[in-house]
Amino acid sequence: xxxxxxxxxxxxxxxxxxxxxxxxxxxxxxxxxxxxxxxxxxxxxxxxxxxxxxxxxxxxxxxxxxxxxxxxxxxxxxxxxxxxxxxxxxxxxxxxxxxxxxxxxxxxxxxxxxxxxxxxxxxxxxxxxxxxxxxxxxxxxxxxxxxxxxxxxxxxxxxxxxxxxxxxxxxxxxxxxxxxxxxxxxxxxxxxxxxxxxxxxxxxxxxxxxxxxxxxxxxxxx
Amino acid sequence: xxxxxxxxxxxxxxxxxxxxxxxxxxxxxxxxxxxxxxxxxxxxxxxxxxxxxxxxxxxxxxxxxxxxxxxxxxxxxxxxxxxxxxxxxxxxxxxxxxxxxxxxxxxxxxxxxxxxxxxxxxxxxxxxxxxxxxxxxxxxxxxxxxxxxxxxxxxxxxxxxxxxxxxxxxxxxxxxxxxxxxxxxxxxxxxxxxxxxxxxxxxxxxxxxxxxxxxxxxxxxxxxxxxxxxx
Numbered sequence: 152x153x154x155x156x157x158x159x160x161x162x163x164x165x166x167x168x169x170x171x172x173x174x175x176x177x178x179x180x181x182x183x184x185x186x187x188x189x190x191x192x193x194x195x196x197x198x199x200x201x202x203x204x205x206x207x208x209x210x211x212x213x214x215x216x217x218x219x220x221x222x223x224x225x226x227x228x229x230x231x232x233x234x235x236x237x238x239x240x241x242x243x244x245x246x247x248x249x250x251x252x253x254x255x256x257x258x259x260x261x262x263x264x265x266x267x268x269x270x271x272x273x274x275x276x277x278x279x280x281x282x283x284x285x286x287x288x289x290x291x292x293x294x295x296x297x298x299x300x301x302x303x304x305x306x307x308x309x310x311x312x313x314x315x316x317x318x319x320x321x322x323x324x325x326x327x328x329x330x331x332x333x334x335x336x337x338x339x340x341x342x343x344x345x346x347x348x349x350x351x352x353x354x355x356x357x358x359x360x361x362x363x364x365x366x367x368x369x370x371x372x373x
Numbered sequence: 374x375x376x377x378x379x380x381x382x383x384x385x386x387x388x389x390x391x392x393x394x395x396x397x398x399x400x401x402x403x404x405x406x407x408x409x410x411x412x413x414x415x416x417x418x419x420x421x422x423x424x425x426x427x428x429x430x431x432x433x434x435x436x437x438x439x440x441x442x443x444x445x446x447x448x449x450x451x452x453x454x455x456x457x458x459x460x461x462x463x464x465x466x467x468x469x470x471x472x473x474x475x476x477x478x479x480x481x482x483x484x485x486x487x488x489x490x491x492x493x494x495x496x497x498x499x500x501x502x503x504x505x506x507x508x509x510x511x512x513x514x515x516x517x518x519x520x521x522x523x524x525x526x527x528x529x530x531x532x533x534x535x536x537x538x539x540x541x542x543x544x545x546x547x548x549x550x551x552x553x554x555x556x557x558x559x560x561x562x563x564x565x566x567x568x569x570x571x572x573x574x575x576x577x578x579x580x581x582x583x584x585x586x587x588x589x590x591x592x593x594x595x596x597x598x599x600x601x602x603x604x
Contacts, residue, residue, distance in 0.1 A: 294547045303566065
C-alpha cells in the first residue's frame with residue numbers, strides 16, 4: 152500500500168494502490184501516518200500514474216466506525232503540518248477529494264501540466280472538510296467554493312499552477328526528482344521549521360471543525 | 374413587478390433577473406429589497422434547488438443607483454446600508470448553490486455580488502470593477518468579506534485604485550470561474566447539474582463556507598457610516 156524509498160536524506164513516500172487509483176482506505180491511511188514518522192530530513196508524497204483519487208467510499212462502508220477513520224485521517228493531515236520537516240507533493244494523474252486535500256496540506260506541490268485536481272465530494276452528498284477548512288487560506292474562498300459546490304470542475308496542473316495550489320510544473324519523468332530537489336532545498340533552510348510553524352498557525356481549529364462537520368454526514372453517504 | 378426584478382422558475386432552478394436595461398440594471402434600494410425577498414422565497418421552497426442571477430440588456434449590472442443620495446448622519450448611513458448588506462448575507466447563507474451569469478459590465482454592487490456566488494460564468498467582453506472610489510466611497514463587501522474570497526492584492530487594487538478586471542483577470546483573481554461564450558446558458562446548465570446534489574450535504578457545505586460572514590459584514594457596518602457621512 153505504501154512504499155518508502157530514500158533519495159539522500161529525503162524520504163519518498165509512494166501511495167501504491169494503483170487498481171483503486173490510490174483511493175485512501177484505512178490501511179493506506181495508517182501506512183501514510185507511519186511513513187511520515189520515519190526519520191528523514193524531508194518527505195515527498197507521490198502516487199505513480201495517479202496521485203490519489205480520494206477516499207475509498209466502498210472501504211468506508213465496510214468500516215465499523217467511519218467517523219473514527221475520518222478522525223484518523225485528520226491526524227495524518229495534522230501530522231503533515233505539525234512536523235518540522237518539509238512535506239512536498241508530487242502529483243500526476245488524479246488528485247481528487249482527499250487527494251486534492253493531501254496536496255493542499257503539503258508545504259508545496261509539484262505537478263505535471265495534465266494532472267487533474269478537483270473536489271467531487273458533494274456529488275456523494277459529502278463535503279471536503281480540509282479543502283474548506285484550510286483551502287480558503289491558501290486559495291481563497293472564491294475558488295474553493297466553486298470547486299466544492301460544483302463537484303465537477305477539474306483544474307489541470309497548469310491551472311493549479313496559475314491559481315496557486317502548485318508551485319512548480321515538471322514533466323512526468325522529472326516529477327519526483329523535481330519534488331525531491333524542492334524538498335531538499337526547503338530542508339536546507341535553517342529557518343524552515345520556524346517559518347512553517349508561523350505559516351500553519353491556526354490549523355488545529357480547521358481540522359477540529361473538519362471532523363465535527365463531516366461525521367454527521369457519513370450516515371447519509373449516497 | 375415594477376421593481377425591475379423578477380424571478381423565473383423552471384424545474385429546480387430559480388432565475389433572479391435584473392430587468393432595468395435602460396439603466397444598465399443599476400440597482401435601487403427597492404430592487405435590492407425585492408431581491409432579498411426573492412432569495413428568502415428560494416430558501417423556503419424545497420422544489421428550488423439552485424439560484425441563478427443574471428441581467429437583461431447589454432450589461433449585467435452597472436452598480437447601485439443611489440439617485441442623489443445624501444447621508445447626513447451615521448444613523449441614516451446605517452439605515453441605507455442595511456439593504457445591500459442584508460441581501461449579501463441572504464445570498465451567502467442560502468443553503469443552495471448561487472450562480473451568476475455576467476455579460477458586459479459588472480460594476481459596484483454588480484461586482485460585489487460575485488463574491489458570494491458559488492459559480493460565476495462571464496462572457497469574454499466582461500468588465501468587472503468597483504466605481505465607489507469615484508464617489509469618495511469604498512466597496513463595503515469587497516474590503517471585508519472579499520479579502521478572504523479573492524486574491525487580496527487584486528481586491529485592494531479594485532477597492533482603492535478602482536481597477537477594472539477583464540474576464541480572464543477575474544478568473545485568475547478568483548472572482549469568476551469560467552469565461553464562456555454564453556454566460557446564461559453556462560449558468561443554467563451548472564444550476565441544473567448542481568441541483569442534483571444532496572440538499573443535506575449542500576446545506577452543510579454552504580453553512581461551512583459561510584462561516585465568518587456576520588463578523589465580516591459587521592466590519593462593513595462598523596466603518597462605512599463614517600465614510601458615507603464625511604465624503
